[in-house]
Amino acid sequence: MDFSFTEEQQMLQDSIRRYLASDYPLEHRAKTIAGEEGWSADTWRALADLGLLALDIDEADGGIGAGPVGTMLVSQATGAGLLLEPFHSSAVLATRVISLLAQGERRATLLEALASGEAVAVLAHDEDGGWFEPRATTAEADGDGWRLRGRKARVYHAPMARWLLVSAWTQDGSGVFLVEREAAGVQLRPLRTVDGQRAADIEFDLRLPADARLGGEASAALDEALDLGLAALCADALGVLDRALATTVQYARDRVQFGTPIGRFQALQHRMADMYMQVEQARSMTYLATSACEGGDPAARREAVSGAKVVVGQAARRVGQEAVQLHGGMGMTDELDVSHCFRRLLAFELRMGTTDEHLHALQALARVEAA
CATH class of the missing domain: 1.20.140.10 (Butyryl-CoA Dehydrogenase, subunit A, domain 3)
Structure with a gap:
């Protein structure tokens, strides 16, 4: 198998490596971990300026469209730099979910906010029962909306997110629901992971409008x-x-x-x-x-x-x-x-x-x- 990369792909990886080598030393990382927020808004804006938050957004949607290989190369660099900011949670996972499920004006609004660094979104999927096919969180039809109930465990970077993309079981299978982190009925229990990143256990018991569901069966x-x-x-x-x-x-x-x-x-x-x-x-x-x-x-x-x-x-x-x-x-x-x-x-x-x-x-x- 040919593991060689194009010149553009290599330049993409080199750009983030250079930035982290010069602006993200261990001393900066230690201060970030010790801070109340657990991440650096300045670093996040710099990643947006480099175009990395639009890495996994298709070109048709105004992104870079680097694909899995480009995402892999940048992820290698963020790992080597021990990045604390929610690149993986927001720019990879949540962005991909929105790209696959959201439609129309909402899709454009969400992707633009994520690509610019204006907002952070995270996928709330993991549960205490295990990673594969979590079923404890449910969404039931409630009039012209939804009643979302359940608990998600160890959701990385949830404390710094604006939007939570919550996977839940519905009558017709899996669904993903867009929830404001600060909405009534959302309770976060923040925690710090073993490597200094921020996460949270989250409990949900709230009513959502009908359009909170992104797409259909997910x-x-x-x-x-x-x-x-x-x-x-x-x-x-x-x-x-x-x-x-x-x-x-x-x-x-x-x-x-x-x-x-x-x-x-x-x-x-x-x-x-x-x-x-x-x-x-x-x-x-x-x-x-x-x-x-x-x-x-x-x-x-x-x-x-x-x-x-x-x-x-x-x-x-x-x-x-x-x-x-x-x-x-x-x-x-x-x-x-x-x-x-x-x-x-x-x-x-x-x-x-x-x-x-x-x-x-x-x-x-x-x-x-x-x-």
């Missing part, structure tokens, strides 16, 4: 958006893996023990070689998942993205642990890159379905194919 659109989001999340983790490996190799070259750099010790070389193999396996599976998102076979796409989540999740655990161990005790301090990489990789394992959940999903797909 199962196919949700699956497509979630698969694209999962492939992009794997790319984010791949960027973190690259940073963790590079940081560890550089430390092994610089750290002198017994009069020689520790990188010359054969036992440590073997461990770093194993880290490299884990990262390259994760890279191949991320590229495969991204390629599947460009195809038209939903079953093949789901198999590829779940496979990527498993392989990248296993690499995240192995590489994260090795990076910290090879740094010694100082690997857990906030002053070093590696501790932030470790936490980001740990959060990745738990986000959008755990490694075990996706492994079980692959096993179920294998049984269906064998039957």
Whole structure:
């Protein structure tokens, strides 16, 4: 498979890498985490100015239309930069859901607000019962509107969102409902994730107008958006893996023990070689998942993205642990890159379905194919 990228795609990735390298050092990130909001509005505006918030909006709708490959490349860069802002939640997941389901003037209004950075939207989908087919949130016809009830768990970047795109079960299947975060009947319990990002558990009990539902039955659109989001999340983790490996190799070259750099010790070389193999396996599976998102076979796409989540999740655990161990005790301090990489990789394992959940999903797909 050809994994080479066009000049335009490479320039897209390089632009965000340069911005994060110059304007998003660890010191800035630490101040952002410690702040009340947990994100930087200035950084968000800068991403909008770079055009990155319109990355996954089709050209016909005024966006860049970079597609899954462009989204993957930028996600790698945001992962390597340990970005806290809701690029994945808003510019990838929520934007894709709106592009697939919203129609007419509402579609144009929502996409314009997201692309300009004027507003943030997040998809509220995950529930305590697991990632696949959450059914605890329901929307029932109520006169000329809807009654939305239920609870969503660990919704990334919900505290900073203007709009919540809530997936719910209806009489005719899945639906996605546009809800104002500050609407009466929406209760947020903000929380901080293990890697310093902001999220919330959300309870819903409110009446919505009829047009709150985006499109009709949403199962196919949700699956497509979630698969694209999962492939992009794997790319984010791949960027973190690259940073963790590079940081560890550089430390092994610089750290002198017994009069020689520790990188010359054969036992440590073997461990770093194993880290490299884990990262390259994760890279191949991320590229495969991204390629599947460009195809038209939903079953093949789901198999590829779940496979990527498993392989990248296993690499995240192995590489994260090795990076910290090879740094010694100082690997857990906030002053070093590696501790932030470790936490980001740990959060990745738990986000959008755990490694075990996706492994079980692959096993179920294998049984269906064998039957």
